[in-house]
Amino acid sequence: MSKIHVTTTVNGDAVEFLCDARETLLDVLRDRLNLTGAKEGCGTGDCGACSVTLDGRLVCSCLVLGAEAEGREIATVEGMANGEELHPLQQKFIEYAALQCGICTPGILVATKALLERNPDPTETEVRYWLAGNLCRCTGYDKIIRAVMDTAADMREAS
Amino acid sequence: MQYHSPGSFEDAVAIAGAASGTTRFLAGGTDVLVQLRADIVTPDTLIDVKKIEGVRSITREADGDWRIGIAVSGAEMSEHPELGADWPGLVEAMDLVGSTQIQGRATLTGNLCNASPAADSVPAMFAAGVIASVTGPQGTRQVPVTEIPTGPGKTSLKPGELISALHVPARGARGGDAYLRFIPRTEMDIAVVGCAVNLRLDGDTISEARVSLGAVAPTALLVPEAAEALIGTTLDEAALEALATAAADACKPIDDKRGTVKFRTHVAGVLAKRAARIAYDRARARA
Ligand SMILES: Cc1cc2nc3c(=O)[nH]c(=O)nc-3n(C[C@H](O)[C@H](O)[C@H](O)COP(=O)(O)OP(=O)(O)OC[C@H]3O[C@@H](n4cnc5c(N)ncnc54)[C@H](O)[C@@H]3O)c2cc1C
Ligand code: FES
Ligand code: FES
Numbered sequence: 001m002s003k004i005h006v007t008t009t010v011n012g013d014a015v016e017f018l019c020d021a022r023e024t025l026l027d028v029l030r031d032r033l034n035l036t037g038a039k040e041g042c043g044t045g046d047c048g049a050c051s052v053t054l055d056g057r058l059v060c061s062c063l064v065l066g067a068e069a070e071g072r073e074i075a076t077v078e079g080m081a082n083g084e085e086l087h088p089l090q091q092k093f094i095e096y097a098a099l100q101c102g103i104c105t106p107g108i109l110v111a112t113k114a115l116l117e118r119n120p121d122p123t124e125t126e127v128r129y130w131l132a133g134n135l136c137r138c139t140g141y142d143k144i145i146r147a148v149m150d151t152a153a154d155m156r157e158a159s
Numbered sequence: 160m161q162y163h164s165p166g167s168f169e170d171a172v173a174i175a176g177a178a179s180g181t182t183r184f185l186a187g188g189t190d191v192l193v194q195l196r197a198d199i200v201t202p203d204t205l206i207d208v209k210k211i212e213g214v215r216s217i218t219r220e221a222d223g224d225w226r227i228g229i230a231v232s233g234a235e236m237s238e239h240p241e242l243g244a245d246w247p248g249l250v251e252a253m254d255l256v257g258s259t260q261i262q263g264r265a266t267l268t269g270n271l272c273n274a275s276p277a278a279d280s281v282p283a284m285f286a287a288g289v290i291a292s293v294t295g296p297q298g299t300r301q302v303p304v305t306e307i308p309t310g311p312g313k314t315s316l317k318p319g320e321l322i323s324a325l326h327v328p329a330r331g332a333r334g335g336d337a338y339l340r341f342i343p344r345t346e347m348d349i350a351v352v353g354c355a356v357n358l359r360l361d362g363d364t365i366s367e368a369r370v371s372l373g374a375v376a377p378t379a380l381l382v383p384e385a386a387e388a389l390i391g392t393t394l395d396e397a398a399l400e401a402l403a404t405a406a407a408d409a410c411k412p413i414d415d416k417r418g419t420v421k422f423r424t425h426v427a428g429v430l431a432k433r434a435a436r437i438a439y440d441r442a443r444a445r446a
């Protein structure tokens with residue numbers, strides 16, 4: 001089968017790859033671009049472990065084809081830290097121990113970053129609904145929610 | 160599987176018309192990719208519609224009708240400043256589909272054409288009287304959305320045809336709509352029953368109504384008997400009871416792990432009453 005040639009932008013860098021028509025963006029990120037931050041939990045849009053943004057919009061990369069990335073802008077968890085300097089959400093997640101096994105964490109970080117960019121002052125209910133498509137089997141969510149609320153407060157103060 | 164991303168409806172129709180085997184259109188992909196990955200449906204031809212000119216916009220036409228492009232996501236509908244003021248029930252129904260991530264991709268047209276009996280936006284579209292532009296080798300025709308789904312996973316679209324736009328009627332004065340669904344959780348679940356009500360008032364009396372049910376038959380249903388129970392009333396208790404009875408009578412549900420026939424039939428009546436009250440209050444609030 002002939003491969004599809006795709007030119008796209010990932011975390012601000014121009015990227016090219018060849019992929020099969022059936023390959024998902026998640027497969028491409030992990031297996032062709034060596035960006036293994038996004039995880040495959042379910043492959044059916046239910047768990048959010050594969051969350052990335054596509055032209056700024058939060059999506060499940062397991063439900064996007066690699067071919068659809070042509071000409072778009074993708075952001076993954078790998079683009080969150082600035083060199084050695086962690087994003088405030090990443091710092092808070094460590095501080096609050098808002099992760100255990102860490103499988104859900106990249107997706108939750110990407111999702112909450114997208115939330116705070118849209119809404120710097122969310123209520124707890126808004127955070128919980130926003131994250132309804134991000135499943136965590138370890139933490140019971142509470143520490144995640146508190147880490148997000150506290151980051152939002154810090155970021156509002158800093159701006 | 161061949162992947163195509165045509166730039167015009169003409170090209171899309173030409174590709175679909177020439178294709179053999181299974182063809183799917185790719186809008187948000189939230190059904191297509193799930194079915195592909197689960198080996199339920201592997202299309203021979205996949206036609207991505209998102210690069211077609213004009214498919215990403217929501218426009219209010221000169222006559223007040225809304226035109227919703229076939230690649231507009233649920234999130235874009237919710238974020239639109241005016242669509243939700245005219246058609247809150249329709250926008251809320253679409254907003255119930257999936258998570259934030261799913262909302263970033265899922266489209267109204269995809270929800271309709273996937274033809275799940277439990278699709279949330281479909282009863283709201285039936286009640287609103289949405290019309291689809293269907294484009295094929297013979298040109299474009301207008302089809303009420305009530306005629307698109309014909310059974311689980313089946314539509315009346317012919318090979319080589321696709322929907323090229325959805326048209327929501329002008330809201331007009333004293334109108335309101337609402338959609339409610341029952342799920343055992345608060346998010347991320349499939350409707351056990353869904354119900355949409357759209358009505359118009361003359362003074363405080365209901366002059367026009369459309370009632371639609373989801374997940375209680377092989378396709379969403381438009382229930383004229385339920386609408387008749389409302390028309391000419393001020394939504395008093397007797398009208399609400401007649402509405403609930405008509406809604407329950409129209410149900411032809413299945414028993415499955417999500418709900419029994421008895422439960423679904425009962426809940427259809429309850430949701431119809433609640434949705435009617437919300438639609439009525441919304442209509443009264445509109446000049
Ligand atoms: C985790 C998850 C949760 C979900 N939750 C819900 C829910 O709560 N409620 C609900 O109703 N659904 C739900 N869904 C199902 C799905 O998200 C919706 O049906 C969605 O609206 C489909 O839209 P799409 O744009 O992604 O369609 P696609 O997957 O792109 O297409 C769906 C079907 O429509 C056809 N199609 C698309 N565009 C056209 C066109 N222009 N002309 C003709 N045919 C076309 C395709 O060929 C395909 O058969 C969920 C899905 C997932 C993965
Ligand atoms: S892997 Fe994509 S949502 Fe679970
Ligand atoms: S930390 Fe293990 S799934 Fe969330």
